[in-house]
Amino acid sequence: MPSVIESNRTKLAYPRHEPVIKNATFKVQTGEFVFITGASGSGKSTLLKSMYGAMPPADGELVVGGMEIGKLSSSRLYKLRRHIGVIFQDYKLIGEWSVEKNVMLPLIIAGFPKDVCRAQAQKLLTHVKLSHKSDKFPLELSGGEQQRVAVARALAHNPFLILADEPTGNLDDYSSQVVWELLEKANEELKTTILVVTHHIPEMLSAEYRHLMIENGVLYEIR
Amino acid sequence: MKSVKAHLALILPLFAILFGAEYLIVFDRIVDNYETKLSAEYSLIVVADKALKPVDISRVDRLIDHVEPVDIDSILHRIRKETSEKNMKKIKSIMPSFYSVKLRHYPDKYTLKRLKEELLAIKGVKSVYLFEKMHDPLYEMLAFMKSNFLIFSLLMFVVGVLLILKQMYVWQLEHRERMQIMALFGAPVWLRSGVLFRLAIIDAFIALLLIVSGMFYLMKRSDLVAFLRDIDIDPQTLFHFNDIGLLAAIGFGISIFGTLVVVIRFKEEL
Numbered sequence: 001m002p003s004v005i006e007s008n009r010t011k012l013a014y015p016r017h018e019p020v021i022k023n024a025t026f027k028v029q030t031g032e033f034v035f036i037t038g039a040s041g042s043g044k045s046t047l048l049k050s051m052y053g054a055m056p057p058a059d060g061e062l063v064v065g066g067m068e069i070g071k072l073s074s075s076r077l078y079k080l081r082r083h084i085g086v087i088f089q090d091y092k093l094i095g096e097w098s099v100e101k102n103v104m105l106p107l108i109i110a111g112f113p114k115d116v117c118r119a120q121a122q123k124l125l126t127h128v129k130l131s132h133k134s135d136k137f138p139l140e141l142s143g144g145e146q147q148r149v150a151v152a153r154a155l156a157h158n159p160f161l162i163l164a165d166e167p168t169g170n171l172d173d174y175s176s177q178v179v180w181e182l183l184e185k186a187n188e189e190l191k192t193t194i195l196v197v198t199h200h201i202p203e204m205l206s207a208e209y210r211h212l213m214i215e216n217g218v219l220y221e222i223r
Numbered sequence: 224m225k226s227v228k229a230h231l232a233l234i235l236p237l238f239a240i241l242f243g244a245e246y247l248i249v250f251d252r253i254v255d256n257y258e259t260k261l262s263a264e265y266s267l268i269v270v271a272d273k274a275l276k277p278v279d280i281s282r283v284d285r286l287i288d289h290v291e292p293v294d295i296d297s298i299l300h301r302i303r304k305e306t307s308e309k310n311m312k313k314i315k316s317i318m319p320s321f322y323s324v325k326l327r328h329y330p331d332k333y334t335l336k337r338l339k340e341e342l343l344a345i346k347g348v349k350s351v352y353l354f355e356k357m358h359d360p361l362y363e364m365l366a367f368m369k370s371n372f373l374i375f376s377l378l379m380f381v382v383g384v385l386l387i388l389k390q391m392y393v394w395q396l397e398h399r400e401r402m403q404i405m406a407l408f409g410a411p412v413w414l415r416s417g418v419l420f421r422l423a424i425i426d427a428f429i430a431l432l433l434i435v436s437g438m439f440y441l442m443k444r445s446d447l448v449a450f451l452r453d454i455d456i457d458p459q460t461l462f463h464f465n466d467i468g469l470l471a472a473i474g475f476g477i478s479i480f481g482t483l484v485v486v487i488r489f490k491e492e493l
């Protein structure tokens with residue numbers, strides 16, 4: 001199995017700040033489902049950022065999808081991003097776009113015709129139980145609903161890698177269940193590699209998951 | 224309401240720039256026409272004590288269009304009756320040669336002075352008559368105004384471009400969130416900034432439309448047309464269809480340039 005992510009002594013630091021991650025050494029194989037935990041402020045979101053190329057490593061080597069982050073030209077980086085689905089902790093929905101168009105974004109970028117984008121967005125919105133809100137704007141939705149739109153968007157283009165930053169942070173048990181099932185389905189049916197940052201590892205997934213933890217800037221393998 | 228204001232903030236400076244440009248174009252054309260007209264009527268006279276070839280005169284300066292020898296016979300014709308054939312021959316032999324020099328365009332005083340010296344330097348040339356009193360005060364004034372409008376228009380251009388860039392930054396702030404998010408999903412530059420370019424092009428088009436319809440309106444005003452005829456300016460010089468192309472190039476050029484500046488300065492946030 002080829003590695004989707006290979007991180008070798010990756011160090012991450014914001015400009016003019018002490019490093020947040022001092023050493024992250026780990027490998028993720030295609031089709032793995034990995035949880036990342038750690039205290040608030042430990043650098044979980046920062047680690048995900050590095051993986052979609054918004055935070056080049058200060059040191060070490062980080063390879064995602066066969067490309068070395070930090071050594072990519074910006075056009076290659078953009079190409080890589082088109083095949084990654086990110087669920088951001090703060091959702092990052094586009095305020096002046098409808099819910100449907102937000103979900104269509106990765107498909108629009110991939111260059112699919114409008115009707116294909118729309119049909120796929122409708123399918124995903126149905127999966128996250130939001131098809132009745134497709135014409136609404138993000139600010140007209142509750143926090144949990146916005147989060148589910150972000151989940152639908154990250155899944156829309158069938159990416160090879162999903163990076164999810166607390167994807168159920170704002171959801172009740174039922175909606176959380178819906179999101180976990182969607183991620184699990186993508187993982188099982190499409191062999192999508194999934195990295196999830198979370199505080200609560202759901203019991204339904206407890207059997208097969210891998211678990212990494214960040215403590216004092218170092219990434220540890222728990223299981 | 225907010226978006227109308229945002230559009231006006233781009234359209235007005237663009238309009239001012241285009242207006243300045245059109246003013247310069249028209250003025251240039253009026254002065255040009257006037258120069259051609261004046262130079263068609265104007266010639267200077269070279270007097271030489273021996274016969275010269277017209278090319279020897281015309282090659283001293285590129286300004287010279289052509290040289291014609293003045294026909295002495297027609298001048299002498301008038302005194303022919305009172306003079307004998309023999310005397311006539313004698314007069315003819317001592318008469319100098321006259322050449323009328325036509326210019327390509329109407330020169331200013333300094334060029335004219337230079338030209339005179341060049342002509343006098345030709346071997347055999349005795350004197351050069353410039354007929355300086357032909358120098359036209361209206362022409363002088365037009366030329367003066369033209370150079371003033373150039374400075375004025377340049378100023379308008381600079382202020383206009385600064386205003387446009389400022390409005391573009393406001394746009395960039397408004398669109399930053401969307402552009403950031405699109406970049407995170409790997410959208411290429413043209414897709415991220417598509418809206419900015421679209422707005423810039425639409426506004427440039429509106430500004431162009433305003434200026435062109437303004438010029439058409441002026442051309443249709445009979446009082447203005449009559450006034451131009453009065454001061455001996457062809458009303459047709461006011462607006463040529465070619466101007467639209469030039470103004471479009473300036474308008475779209477500036478607004479696309481402004482957008483490019485904003486797009487290039489876009490930085491991803493950490």
Ligand SMILES: Nc1ncnc2c1ncn2[C@@H]1O[C@H](COP(=O)(O)OP(=O)(O)OP(=O)(O)O)[C@@H](O)[C@H]1O
Pocket residue numbers: 014017020038039040041042043044045046047089493
């Ligand atoms: N843009 C930034 N500039 C400077 N420092 C930052 C920036 N973003 C985050 N940090 C710092 O980096 C550290 C890690 O932040 P990060 O967001 O990765 O934490 P986290 O593990 O995701 O926390 P949480 O569970 O609360 O989301 C924090 O101490 C934070 O203050």
Ligand SMILES: [Mg+2]
Pocket residue numbers: 044045046089165
């Ligand atoms: Mg976080």
